Amino acid sequence: MRQFVIVGHEVPTTPDIPLDDLPGAGRLDLLCRSVGAAVFLSHGIRESVRVHLVCGDAYTVRFDTANLRHLHPDERNVAARIRDAFAERESAIGHQPADVSPGVDILRMDFEATVDRLAREGPIVQLHEDGSPLADETPPEDPVFVLSDHRDFTDAEREVLADVADRRVRVGPEVLHADHAITVAHNWLDTGGYTSY
C-alpha cells in the first residue's frame, strides 16, 4: 500500500466549486492533478493506493484505488468527484466516513487526526528540502507520503509532522509541485530505489 496525504490550505469545502475556475477554488487544480499522479498509470489505475486530501483542516476526502471506478485523469473530472464529496459532508459524523461514490468517501477529520491515524498504517514520509536524497534511502514498506499544496505547511502542521514523521526525504535540488513530487515518489518505489526497471 502507498498512501499520499495532500494538504489543501485554501480549498473551499462546500459543493459550489466552480469547475470552470479550479485555480480560483483555492488551487483545487493542483489537488486534482495530485490525485491523478497518485492513482493513474498509462492505461489503468494503480493497485493499492490511497489518497487523502485534507481540505481546510476540517474534512478529508479519500480516494482508494481498490474500489475506484469511472475516474478520469482530467482535472475537471476529479474536481467533480471532490465536489460530490463536499455535497455529502454533513453525513460524515464523528470519524465515520460518508460514502460518495465507489472508492471515494469523506471524513470530518483535520490534518492532525488524519496523519495520526495513518501513522498506525505505515511510516510517515515527509517531503522536505532539508531531507535525505531519495536515491540514498531504501524504499519503505507501506509509506505514507505527506505533501503540501502551493502553500508551505503551517507551523501547527510542522509540529504534527515533527512528532510523527518517520523520515524526511528530498526529491531533488528543485522544489516541485505536489503532483510532480508524487510522480517522482511513485517512480522511486516502482523501481525499488532506482535499481529495478
Add this chain to the structure above:
Amino acid sequence: MRQFVIVGHEVPTTPDIPLDDLPGAGRLDLLCRSVGAAVFLSHGIRESVRVHLVCGDAYTVRFDTANLRHLHPDERNVAARIRDAFAERESAIGHQPADVSPGVDILRMDFEATVDRLAREGPIVQLHEDGSPLADETPPEDPVFVLSDHRDFTDAEREVLADVADRRVRVGPEVLHADHAITVAHNWLDTGGYTSY
C-alpha cells in the same frame, strides 16, 4: 536546454476547442498536463525548456520558457493558449512560425519535420519500454525527449524515430502517462542521474 516533443494524435487543430471538455478534444487534457510538467517548478518556470506539441501530424505548437509569460499550470489555462495558437495557424506559412503570445508560437510542421529539425539541436531520446533503464544512463547534454499521447506511436512515427533516435530509455517497470514520464525525465536530469540532490 531540455526539449520535449509530445505527439497528439487526435487533438483537433482548429480554435473551436471546448475548454469544458478537454478529454473530448482528442485528450487535450493530457497534452496540457504535459506542458505543465515540462515548464513549471513549484514557484516559477524552468529555465531553458522548449515543448513541441505535434498536433494532427500537421501543426506544431511550441512553448519556450525563455519568453513564456502569464501561463498557469491548470489544464484550462494551457488549453486556452493552444486554442489561441490554432487561431493563428493560417499565418504559419512554410516552416516560418506564427507568433501566438510571448513564448508560444505555431508552425506548419508535421512529426517528421519537427523531429528532424530538433535532431540538429541535441540527441533524440525516445521513451520506450524496451529501452535502457534511466538510472543506467548518463544524462546527455541538450536532450530532446520524444513521447506519445494516450496512443502509441504510429508505424510511420516509429520509422522516423528508428532513423534519428540517439537512444531509447525506460523510466521504470510501469508504463506512465506522458506528463508523468516528463516529470521523471526532469527529475533524472535535475539530479544528474540520481546522484546530485
